[in-house]
Amino acid sequence: MKKIQWDDCLSLGVKRVDDQHRHMVGLVNELIDNLHQGKGEEIVRPLLGKLREYTVYHFHDEEAFMEELRYPERHEHQQEHKRLVDQVKQYQRDIYEHRTVAPVALLSFLKDWLLDHILKMDMQIGAFVREKEAQKGVADSGQGKDFTSSEKKNDG
Numbered sequence: 147m148k149k150i151q152w153d154d155c156l157s158l159g160v161k162r163v164d165d166q167h168r169h170m171v172g173l174v175n176e177l178i179d180n181l182h183q184g185k186g187e188e189i190v191r192p193l194l195g196k197l198r199e200y201t202v203y204h205f206h207d208e209e210a211f212m213e214e215l216r217y218p219e220r221h222e223h224q225q226e227h228k229r230l231v232d233q234v235k236q237y238q239r240d241i242y243e244h245r246t247v248a249p250v251a252l253l254s255f256l257k258d259w260l261l262d263h264i265l266k267m268d269m270q271i272g273a274f275v276r277e278k279e280a281q282k283g284v285a286d287s288g289q290g291k292d293f294t295s296s297e298k299k300n301d302g
């Protein structure tokens with residue numbers, strides 16, 4: 147399995163989210179490395195647990211960020227996060243109940259989901275932030291709208 151190569155096309159331009167995505171990509175790559183080295187389940191399983199924990203943390207933070215922004219698609223986006231968490235829970239249940247879960251299958255599912263989600267859904271948050279900033283820029287540079295400062299001068 148190929149490792150994920152981080153490049154600018156994965157970046158939203160929002161540092162808070164990008165840093166977390168980069169960390170997740172790092173965890174996925176660490177797992178891929180371990181699988182390639184033929185490491186046993188005793189190493190792979192806790193790493194998967196770590197990745198799942200971080201994913202949950204990241205989703206909470208990204209959802210809080212979307213809430214702060216009043217991002218209009220946040221509910222659909224949240225549903226998609228929930229879909230992944232449910233799927234991962236199902237994998238964990240399978241493991242717990244001793245059904246065979248190939249780490250390669252789980253990892254390739256996570257990797258595909260992560261790339262697809264960043265490129266399709268998360269990217270739109272970045273576009274929304276830029277749009278908001280552009281609107282704010284236009285409002286801030288509006289001329290003759292700042293009545294308060296001239297009124298203050300007259301107050302003496």
Ligand SMILES: [Fe+2]
Nearest residue numbers: 208263267268
């Ligand atoms: Fe997301």
